Amino acid sequence: MSDNEHAIERALRRSGVRLTRARRAVLDALLEAERHLTAAQVHALGRQSCPSLSLASVYRTLALLQSLGHVQLVHSDDDCQSYAVAPAGHSHQLICSACGWTYAFSECDLSPLVADMEARTGFRIVEHLLELRGLCPKCRE
Amino acid sequence: MSDNEHAIERALRRSGVRLTRARRAVLDALLEAERHLTAAQVHALGRQSCPSLSLASVYRTLALLQSLGHVQLVHSDDDCQSYAVAPAGHSHQLICSACGWTYAFSECDLSPLVADMEARTGFRIVEHLLELRGLCPKCRE
DNA sequence: GTAAGTGCAAACCTTTTGCAATCGG
DNA sequence: CCGATTGCAAAAGGTTTGCACTTAC
Secondary structure (H helix, E strand, O other): OHHHHHHHHHHHHHOOOOOOHHHHHHHHHHHHHOEOEEHHHHHHHHHHHOOOOOHHHHHHHHHHHHHOOOEEEEOOOOOOOEEEEOOOOOOEEEEEOOOOEEEEEOOOOOHHHHHHHHHHHOOEEEEEEEEEEEEOHHHHO | OHHHHHHHHHHHHHOOOOOOHHHHHHHHHHHHHOEOEEHHHHHHHHHHHOOOOOHHHHHHHHHHHHHOOOEEEEOOOOOOOEEEEOOOOOOEEEEEOOOOEEEEEOOOOOHHHHHHHHHHHOOEEEEEEEEEEEEOHHHHO
8 A cells, every 4th residue: 555655645746746744644544544435534534644634625635636636536326425546547446335445447348338339329439437336355254 | 208208207106106296397307408417407497397396396306216216316527416317227328528418328238347357356246337428429520 | 185295494514715824845 | 935735714505404385196
């Protein structure tokens, strides 16, 4: 994890983003939790390493990380208020419905499906959103 | 479209749901728009056929239709506040990024992808969320 | 006729914003 | 040191809820 952390921090530096205590706290919360978290949960966890952390900074940092592609929204049928770490570039999430564990992946060959839908609808498909849900190894027991 | 409308209305009756003026207005707005709509947009459109329609009823009806599987949330990177009609059972949306036109489909063979992810992560994958975005025939011009 | 559903207004929650104080490079 | 960032508190959305009235069946 700490490799991952450094990778993102390095990327942030490269983007000319200041690494403040608040931003590190938000990033660490997401990296250490290894699951999707709401802003409130990030706030609670982040305060452990940065007691003065405000909810406003959590939102500002989440928006920043999302705009730089380091964090993604996690969707569900009702609520879409959770965030999870994402690798650089196109990626998707594999989520444990039981414990929330969230794993990002990039491999997703939808070409046959996309080609079929394009042929049948006349659409030009440009992007896709994909999320897989199930039970992680621990929760299967 | 009016076939579709009847199908959903019949399904509602079968579920023992009362077909009120407000509910019909919400359903018609979504069916006629053929695109994803926010609650506020449904409200505005719905008032054309039911002037007294309140936003509260729009929310209540959307929740009802969603719980019965006739309506789905449409997700995007930032906002997830739009709704669209969905066919009975498992389905996904194909969305035009330009005009919002939304088309629901059910065919999605992700078995190879799912099998691969299960093998590599130990997860037992139970469900998935998929959305395709691009340009519809009209907007491609 | 009666229970389910509606409209209204108030309550709620989450997210955003203005601003003076603080901090990172 | 200087501008970017923060915390706070207030504002702004969007959504939900309590309640008396209305409506579908």
